[in-house]
Amino acid sequence: MQKDKLIKFFKQQSQIVNQSFINFIFPPFCPICESELKHRERLICENCYSHIKTIESNFCRKCGAPRLGGRKTCKYCKGFTFHFSKVRALGIFSSPLVEMIHLLKYDRKTLIAERLGILMGNLLFSDSDLSQTDMIIPVPLHKTRMRERGYNQSLLLSRIVSSITRKELCNDVIIRKKATKSQTTLNHNERENNLKDAFIVSNFGKIKNKTIVVIDDVMTSGTTLNELSKTLLEAGAESVYGLVLARAISV
Ligand SMILES: [Zn+2]
Ligand SMILES: [Zn+2]
Numbered sequence: 001m002q003k004d005k006l007i008k009f010f011k012q013q014s015q016i017v018n019q020s021f022i023n024f025i026f027p028p029f030c031p032i033c034e035s036e037l038k039h040r041e042r043l044i045c046e047n048c049y050s051h052i053k054t055i056e057s058n059f060c061r062k063c064g065a066p067r068l069g070g071r072k073t074c075k076y077c078k079g080f081t082f083h084f085s086k087v088r089a090l091g092i093f094s095s096p097l098v099e100m101i102h103l104l105k106y107d108r109k110t111l112i113a114e115r116l117g118i119l120m121g122n123l124l125f126s127d128s129d130l131s132q133t134d135m136i137i138p139v140p141l142h143k144t145r146m147r148e149r150g151y152n153q154s155l156l157l158s159r160i161v162s163s164i165t166r167k168e169l170c171n172d173v174i175i176r177k178k179a180t181k182s183q184t185t186l187n188h189n190e191r192e193n194n195l196k197d198a199f200i201v202s203n204f205g206k207i208k209n210k211t212i213v214v215i216d217d218v219m220t221s222g223t224t225l226n227e228l229s230k231t232l233l234e235a236g237a238e239s240v241y242g243l244v245l246a247r248a249i250s251v
Contacts, residue, residue: 031109032099043111044100052100052119053092055247063222064089064247076249080222083229084240087219088127090119093248101217101245105153113153116245117160123243124165124213130241133211135168136161137232139224140199142176157245158215167213173203174231191223199228201235208236213243220248 028037030045037045060067060074064087067074091097100116103109124130138154146152155171162169178198186194201207214228219242229240 031103032096043109044096044103044115048096048100049115051095052090052097053094055089055091059089061086063087064219064242064244065249066092066247077222082222083226083233084214084222084242086129087222087225087242087244087247088123088130089219089244089247090116090123091246093218093220093246097246104156105149105217108150110151110153110156113156114160117157118164120157120215120243120245121161121164124161124167130213130243131165133167133213133241135170135207135210136165136213136215137170137174139214139216139228140171140174140176142179144179154216157217161213161215161243170203170206173201173206174228175200175202188221188223191221192227195223195227199231201231204235207232209238211239211241212237213241216242216244218246218248219244 028043029035030037030041030043030048032044032048035045035047037043055064055066058067059065060077061072062082063074063077065074065076100112104112104116136158138152138158141149141152141154158169158171161167176198177200178195180194180198212232214225214232216225219225222242225242225244229242232240
């Protein structure tokens, strides 16, 4: 009998079987490092959170990528025209952050958004530009993707960031009108075309002359954040910043 069926069977058989008994029989494990979770650890162990490769000081002032040398921007943004003012990323797109994002996006482990959202909120506070902004907007999902997944991971993160930074969360000012293809196999030009006119502003009054932080899970080429920033700026926003969990480098 599988573990889930066995737990269900136990629960059906006895009223005295509670969660701590189930944890005693089947101790919960961290799905990333497979070590047994300690008391108060929920889903992911503290050791894995402590191993996130954070980007704290030596980063590109434009795209948030880790930077080598003394230049203000990096080789990845060279030649690109970004509409956003600046992006900050919590960490590099590498293990264990990759696994956390995968669990959050594709395995319905939405609890992870709570912890990662706090780390993003702290990063926002620590940044001299992002901390001065007026509001938070999550990258919207198209309604078809929203139906499939059941939740928008960027909105879950934004709710936590908003609650700890006290910045207004605006989830109703921009809509994804185009069901875009997955960006992962596309090159930079194909990504730009894929996202062209993907977003539409539904509440112009809300963002007029406002400074905005757009929240997303991963930034790779930056085309999603760029197209969204362009749409918001054309609609009257003063400036747009990005805050993401991970900065992946596209090659
Ligand atoms: Zn772990
Ligand atoms: Zn850069």
